[in-house]
Amino acid sequence: MKKSCIILFSLFTVFVGDSFSQSAAADPDPALIGYWQNWNDFQCPYIPLTQIDTSYNIIPVAFAVPVSGTSYNMTFTPDGVSQLTLQRQIDTMQMRGKKIIISIGGANDPVSLNDTNQRNVFISSMMNIINTYGFDGIDIDLEGSSLSVSGGTIANPVDAKIINLIYAIRKIMDQYRTQYNKKMILTMAPETAFVQGGMSAYAGIWGAYLPVIDALRDSIEVLHVQLYNSGSMYGIDGHIYNQGTVDFILSQTEAVIQGFNTAGGYFNGLRQDQIAVGLPACPNAAGGGYIIPDSVKAAIQYLRGLAPKPAGYTKVSSYPDLRGMMDWSVNWDKVSTCGAVYEYANNFNLIFRPSQTLSLNLFIQGFYIQAADSMRRDTVRVILRDTVSPYPIADSSAAFMNSNGSAVFNFTNAQNNHRYYIQIKHRNSLETWSKSGGEIFLSSVMNYDLTSAASQAFGNNIIIVNTSPVRYAVYSGDVNQDGSIDLSDVVLVNNDASFFITGYVNTDVNGDMVTDLSDQLIAFNNAGEFVMKAVP
Numbered sequence: 001m002k003k004s005c006i007i008l009f010s011l012f013t014v015f016v017g018d019s020f021s022q023s024a025a026a027d028p029d030p031a032l033i034g035y036w037q038n039w040n041d042f043q044c045p046y047i048p049l050t051q052i053d054t055s056y057n058i059i060p061v062a063f064a065v066p067v068s069g070t071s072y073n074m075t076f077t078p079d080g081v082s083q084l085t086l087q088r089q090i091d092t093m094q095m096r097g098k099k100i101i102i103s104i105g106g107a108n109d110p111v112s113l114n115d116t117n118q119r120n121v122f123i124s125s126m127m128n129i130i131n132t133y134g135f136d137g138i139d140i141d142l143e144g145s146s147l148s149v150s151g152g153t154i155a156n157p158v159d160a161k162i163i164n165l166i167y168a169i170r171k172i173m174d175q176y177r178t179q180y181n182k183k184m185i186l187t188m189a190p191e192t193a194f195v196q197g198g199m200s201a202y203a204g205i206w207g208a209y210l211p212v213i214d215a216l217r218d219s220i221e222v223l224h225v226q227l228y229n230s231g232s233m234y235g236i237d238g239h240i241y242n243q244g245t246v247d248f249i250l251s252q253t254e255a256v257i258q259g260f261n262t263a264g265g266y267f268n269g270l271r272q273d274q275i276a277v278g279l280p281a282c283p284n285a286a287g288g289g290y291i292i293p294d295s296v297k298a299a300i301q302y303l304r305g306l307a308p309k310p311a312g313y314t315k316v317s318s319y320p321d322l323r324g325m326m327d328w329s330v331n332w333d334k335v336s337t338c339g340a341v342y343e344y345a346n347n348f349n350l351i352f353r354p355s356q357t358l359s360l361n362l363f364i365q366g367f368y369i370q371a372a373d374s375m376r377r378d379t380v381r382v383i384l385r386d387t388v389s390p391y392p393i394a395d396s397s398a399a400f401m402n403s404n405g406s407a408v409f410n411f412t413n414a415q416n417n418h419r420y421y422i423q424i425k426h427r428n429s430l431e432t433w434s435k436s437g438g439e440i441f442l443s444s445v446m447n448y449d450l451t452s453a454a455s456q457a458f459g460n461n462i463i464i465v466n467t468s469p470v471r472y473a474v475y476s477g478d479v480n481q482d483g484s485i486d487l488s489d490v491v492l493v494n495n496d497a498s499f500f501i502t503g504y505v506n507t508d509v510n511g512d513m514v515t516d517l518s519d520q521l522i523a524f525n526n527a528g529e530f531v532m533k534a535v536p
Contacts, residue, residue: 028057031324060103103139113164137185202264224278224326228289282339285332366476376511387438433458459534
């Protein structure tokens with residue numbers, strides 16, 4: 001990772017630095033991991049934590065760093081908001097099902113635990129940060145001089161920095177479990193030299209992360225090696241691959257799953273569900289390694305066994321349970337001056353989240369024809385909202401309703417087994433929400449019937465339009481879409497009705513393409529009942 005949005009890339013190195021409640025929600029799978037920059041930069045501005053695109057579900061906060069003059073006494077200070085505000089934002093994100101973790105180190109702040117005293121100070125200072133903000137875990141992003149190998153093996157390291165780091169992480173995880181009665185999330189974001197670089201040599205930084213990964217393999221939630229700011233690297237096929245290519249994604253990702261030989265012994269790979277592909281969010285987010293979305297998709301789908309071979313590298317096996325993707329950073333992903341806005345998040349959704357489908361039954365009061373038990377057709381928009389206040393929007397979709405009151409809505413950002421409110425919007429109808437508690441997609445499918453009973457709408461806020469068969473409909477007449485049907489709507493309809501305005505206009509409350517007395521009656525009757533939207 002990097003501490004600044006501007007990266008200076010050196011030709012003389014093979015790596016460059018890249019870069020309050022405890023939620024009980026399940027660990028995200030698939031995972032979109034995005035680093036949140038706790039500072040402002042004119043190229044990728046600060047954004048409030050709560051305004052991050054909802055696709056991101058594991059969010060490392062960058063960074064906890066050593067107190068000046070030390071390499072081990074950790075501190076974290078919010079840059080854009082107060083401590084209390086950030087605590088509340090973290091709490092809000094956790095209630096939305098997001099995992100907010102604190103990332104340690106970064107490119108500009110090496111962390112070294114040279115003896116047991118430094119190790120113990122590191123443990124206590126990190127626990128203080130975790131407890132203060134309610135983080136769900138830690139991300140290890142140690143770079144530069146933080147780790148190095150001078151001897152030993154992967155299974156039996158001899159360097160104090162490595163031994164002390166392994167002990168410290170285990171101790172932090174133990175203390176976290178004791179305090180919160182759940183497992184702490186542990187992720188790692190090493191540079192390629194520290195991991196796959198072990199195939200070239202096992203000394204200095206080369207392969208220096210491998211003993212840490214090996215010792216903590218049963219605790220690691222996700223390993224996402226930085227496949228950027230990198231020199232060329234060996235694949236397990238013995239060939240050399242360069243960053244910024246499909247082959248680099250393929251070779252380096254498969255290496256950490258299959259394992260490989262080093263001068264320090266064999267590195268046994270991790271499970272495929274522990275591995276995510278780490279890339280820059282857009283071209284300017286790193287000094288090298290950016291790959292266009294279509295190529296990223298081709299590489300990952302090939303690894304998952306869902307697409308043909310896209311480049312020169314031939315995989316050993318398929319990995320359908322590959323965990324997901326990581327990027328540096330959510331701030332870079334949001335800007336429009338470096339690729340499309342949320343280009344990386346949108347590509348993740350195309351790759352890992354199949355379209356979720358909602359089959360909705362819905363009648364619109366004015367458009368419903370009782371004698372035929374059918375409806376004039378029109379477009380309706382469905383908005384999916386989280387069930388936790390302030391009910392942020394997760395996704396939206398529009399569809400043309402059939403005459404029988406049915407339509408299918410497709411969503412790319414919605415997730416299985418997550419509860420959503422269904423918010424109904426129509427051009428001249430009253431905004432209507434689904435019943436209290438929310439609904440879920442199971443195996444990417446949700447069915448919802450808003451015609452069968454008043455209780456299907458939040459606050460029973462729908463009207464019966466037929467008793468045999470029983471049919472309910474959303475209220476018609478909110479012409480100005482202000483959330484209530486009142487005199488202002490009646491005036492609009494009356495004015496157009498006086499001129500018999502024709503065409504697709506909002507004052508045509510019954511959808512027959514002319515505004516007349518029949519539309520006036522619907523709006524007037526509902527206004528007389530002071531009908532207003534009902535929301536959580």
